[in-house]
Amino acid sequence: MSGQERKLDAAEYVIGTLSAVERTAFEASIETDATTREDVLFWERTFGSLNASVAPEVPPADLWQRIAADLPGAQNPESSESDESDESGESGEGGETSAQGAGNETAAVSQDADGESSEGSSPGLKVVSSSAGANQGGSTASAAATAAMASAANDANNLRRSVSRWRTFAIAASIAAVALAGVIINSPNNPFAPPAEQVAGGELGGELGNKEYIAVVNANGDQPSLVINIDAKTGNVTVRSIGVEKPEGKSLEVWYVPEGQTPISVGLVGEGNIDLKDIEAKNGDLLAISVEPPGGSPTGVATGDVIYTGKLIENVNPN
Amino acid sequence: MTSAETLEGLLGATANGDQVAFRTLYDRSSAKLFGIVLRILKNRQKAEDVLQDVYLKIWQKAGSYDPVQGKPITWMATIARNRAIDIIRATRPEQTVDQPGDEEEIFKLGGQDAENVDVTELESLRFCLSEMKEDDRNYVLLAYYEGYSREELAERFDSPVGTIKTRLRRGLVALRSCLERE
Numbered sequence: 001m002s003g004q005e006r007k008l009d010a011a012e013y014v015i016g017t018l019s020a021v022e023r024t025a026f027e028a029s030i031e032t033d034a035t036t037r038e039d040v041l042f043w044e045r046t047f048g049s050l051n052a053s054v055a056p057e058v059p060p061a062d063l064w065q066r067i068a069a070d071l072p073g074a075q076n077p078e079s080s081e082s083d084e085s086d087e088s089g090e091s092g093e094g095g096e097t098s099a100q101g102a103g104n105e106t107a108a109v110s111q112d113a114d115g116e117s118s119e120g121s122s123p124g125l126k127v128v129s130s131s132a133g134a135n136q137g138g139s140t141a142s143a144a145a146t147a148a149m150a151s152a153a154n155d156a157n158n159l160r161r162s163v164s165r166w167r168t169f170a171i172a173a174s175i176a177a178v179a180l181a182g183v184i185i186n187s188p189n190n191p192f193a194p195p196a197e198q199v200a201g202g203e204l205g206g207e208l209g210n211k212e213y214i215a216v217v218n219a220n221g222d223q224p225s226l227v228i229n230i231d232a233k234t235g236n237v238t239v240r241s242i243g244v245e246k247p248e249g250k251s252l253e254v255w256y257v258p259e260g261q262t263p264i265s266v267g268l269v270g271e272g273n274i275d276l277k278d279i280e281a282k283n284g285d286l287l288a289i290s291v292e293p294p295g296g297s298p299t300g301v302a303t304g305d306v307i308y309t310g311k312l313i314e315n316v317n318p319n
Numbered sequence: 320m321t322s323a324e325t326l327e328g329l330l331g332a333t334a335n336g337d338q339v340a341f342r343t344l345y346d347r348s349s350a351k352l353f354g355i356v357l358r359i360l361k362n363r364q365k366a367e368d369v370l371q372d373v374y375l376k377i378w379q380k381a382g383s384y385d386p387v388q389g390k391p392i393t394w395m396a397t398i399a400r401n402r403a404i405d406i407i408r409a410t411r412p413e414q415t416v417d418q419p420g421d422e423e424e425i426f427k428l429g430g431q432d433a434e435n436v437d438v439t440e441l442e443s444l445r446f447c448l449s450e451m452k453e454d455d456r457n458y459v460l461l462a463y464y465e466g467y468s469r470e471e472l473a474e475r476f477d478s479p480v481g482t483i484k485t486r487l488r489r490g491l492v493a494l495r496s497c498l499e500r501e
Contacts, residue, residue: 011491015462016359016404017469023408041388046498047463048393049441054464056350057357063367064345067374071338 003035010039014047250304253296257286268296285312326391327384334382341378348395349374355396356403359466369406373399407466447497455490458483 332340
């Protein structure tokens, strides 16, 4: 295998696109080849930053018990654990509290999003978003992300180079949480939403109304910014943000662009609801976001720069 | 924050067999890791099984953590992703996918603090992703976030698997040379 091939295998290994057989073969070469190991580490560090945009999910409480049961000395964990917590006062509690605290924080933030999305009181819709770089929760989290990144950019060159992009990130951080949090799909005329009995039955199937769509929404000529999943079956819209920039004193208007047709305004980012009830989603359609005067385009067509576009791709059901 | 309270400190204590530290490490990192594997596996039962394996591996390998591997959360997330990818590559397409209704529970906004994200590389990566051809970028992001295989990308983008592989690799070459310039 050439060095170049192996470098590419390292990248594909990290993003996960090698087949099972290729993965196994490649893992053997990680063990034996220092250069390959370096390449893998390079990609792991690089792509690791994207993990920030994956929404956390608290695992079920009993999962810890399953793990603890496999630890050494699991037959008498009580004695060792109670000794430890006596010693450090409330240390066991402390662990609980911190988990609890994180949970509360999660709840608090998602309540905001819920507040946004429930304005339209669409039944069965859940709009959620998560974003990269510790950027939800307003300026505090934003400042924390800023501090983290600033300390990371300790190399002066690196810092200088990042300043312009940096600013974008900081702005992104403050609004990413609300970006598109108001997407609402109204029932019952919502073509994304399935007939009620299908919701109840919960069957995965190939029917038109059961499709899932995904769009990677990119800032034009700039960063990829949002990954949007639209589940036609449940009406769930999931938005993950890698960073969304909203210019000051402007509104961001969301347009649905059926392939080859005129864009339809479906709402403003973070201002009221984004209404997709009259939209029939299909492959190749676009979601676009333009910069408009406050309150949105006065003319019904985009008047400002289109800053984000993403093509809808039908998500194939793995079943 | 004392060193014992950082993930790195907890990892160090875990390496010395401190189960209380390991429990705290679990409390502080499991939601992030569960989110990552759930996103890839799209099945809660499988994600729970994977997470169990992952934490046992973290317990065993804590002593081998090296900062060159990224922040502790990145190192742990890598273990989690690798395990999840191993499982889906071995089992798709026969796997059971949770009813999409579960998504309501799956995606929540998370309170995030600096220890649970590793933004060290994010600036350069975002810039370099933006330099990629849009299709190539989409392949990379969908593979990383959603665990898409080449075959699934091929199906979704209606292209032959060979073409997907070529473009994926072309994109990764471009991404790497951009990251090295940055």
